[in-house]
Amino acid sequence: MYNLLKGKKGIIFGALDAKSIAWKTALACHAEGAEILLTNAPIAMRMGEINKLAEIINAPVIPCDVTSNDDMLNLFTKAKEHFGGGVDFILHSIGMSMNVRKGKHYTEIDYAFNQKSLDISATSLHRLLATAIKLDAINEWGSVVALTYIASQRVFPDYNEMADAKALLESITRSFGYHYAVKKHVRVNTVSQSPTRTTAGSGVKGFDGFINYAEKMSPLGNASAEDCANYCVTLFSDLTRMVTMQNLFHDGGFSYTGVTTGVIEQMEK
Numbered sequence: 001m002y003n004l005l006k007g008k009k010g011i012i013f014g015a016l017d018a019k020s021i022a023w024k025t026a027l028a029c030h031a032e033g034a035e036i037l038l039t040n041a042p043i044a045m046r047m048g049e050i051n052k053l054a055e056i057i058n059a060p061v062i063p064c065d066v067t068s069n070d071d072m073l074n075l076f077t078k079a080k081e082h083f084g085g086g087v088d089f090i091l092h093s094i095g096m097s098m099n100v101r102k103g104k105h106y107t108e109i110d111y112a113f114n115q116k117s118l119d120i121s122a123t124s125l126h127r128l129l130a131t132a133i134k135l136d137a138i139n140e141w142g143s144v145v146a147l148t149y150i151a152s153q154r155v156f157p158d159y160n161e162m163a164d165a166k167a168l169l170e171s172i173t174r175s176f177g178y179h180y181a182v183k184k185h186v187r188v189n190t191v192s193q194s195p196t197r198t199t200a201g202s203g204v205k206g207f208d209g210f211i212n213y214a215e216k217m218s219p220l221g222n223a224s225a226e227d228c229a230n231y232c233v234t235l236f237s238d239l240t241r242m243v244t245m246q247n248l249f250h251d252g253g254f255s256y257t258g259v260t261t262g263v264i265e266q267m268e269k
């Protein structure tokens with residue numbers, strides 16, 4: 001360990017169970033010396049898993065449904081009380097598609113579901129940042145990271161409406177990133193992660209084919225959740241102070257690979 005986050009305080013959204021990227025990131029941040037506050041939707045917290053993580057890293061847990069302005073306000077107010085001031089980093093590791101859950105094809109989505117999906121998966125980042133800026137809850141040179149997927153830029157048909165949600169998430173990252181940088185030197189980035197076996201990830205139709213294909217198409221192979229957690233640690237650290245408004249690929253080279261010999265050999269069979 002490098003003590004990269006010694007003395008830093010952070011909020012981690014989205015640790016559902018031990019497979020969650022947020023769970024691994026909380027462990028990695030703790031190992032690097034950070035103090036953490038955990039949060040998730042009240043319904044996810046009822047499953048009780050998050051309390052195990054809270055115990056391991058000695059973190060308080062405050063419920064927050066990210067579609068609720070009141071919950072968000074309450075979370076940041078309590079976080080300020082708990083830490084005696086602002087935080088240095090925040091992980092937004094949240095995604096949910098109502099239409100995928102209900103088995104709706106992209107060409108036939110239900111728009112009420114769609115609104116909910118966009119609210120949870122993308123607008124929530126705006127709500128988070130807007131609440132933080134209003135309460136002055138992020139310290140100078142703080143860092144906010146949200147997780148995304150390359151389906152925002154290229155078509156992966158079964159990613160469905162989440163592709164649109166991720167495109168919006170990345171746009172909010174740029175737009176709010178500008179304002180927060182000017183106002184308080186706070187940086188905002190997205191990490192575009194390889195397919196990863198988690199509860200949200202496995203919800204994508206044909207996930208096994210999807211993850212195996214990505215593995216074959218990535219010169220380094222798929223990036224694991226642990227690797228993603230380590231990357232997030234660097235983005236929360238002072239070593240990346242001038243990086244903001246970026247979509248950063250963390251995918252073993254997948255995003256810039258046209259084809260690999262492994263895939264060619266597979267096609268020749």
Ligand SMILES: NC(=O)c1ccc[n+]([C@@H]2O[C@H](COP(=O)([O-])OP(=O)(O)OC[C@H]3O[C@@H](n4cnc5c(N)ncnc54)[C@H](O)[C@@H]3O)[C@@H](O)[C@H]2O)c1
Pocket residue numbers: 013014015016017019020021022040041044064065066067092093094095096120147148149192193194195196197198199200201202
């Ligand atoms: N797993 C993958 O293949 C993959 C790839 C790229 C990006 N991502 C992104 O990583 C992030 C984390 O997902 P994960 O794969 O760790 O899965 P996960 O299922 O462990 O995490 C998703 C989290 O979103 C939370 N959530 C859903 N609705 C919420 C609400 N209304 N309020 C607050 N929280 C809510 C869930 O409770 C859960 O903790 C997501 O943004 C996902 O899209 C995942």
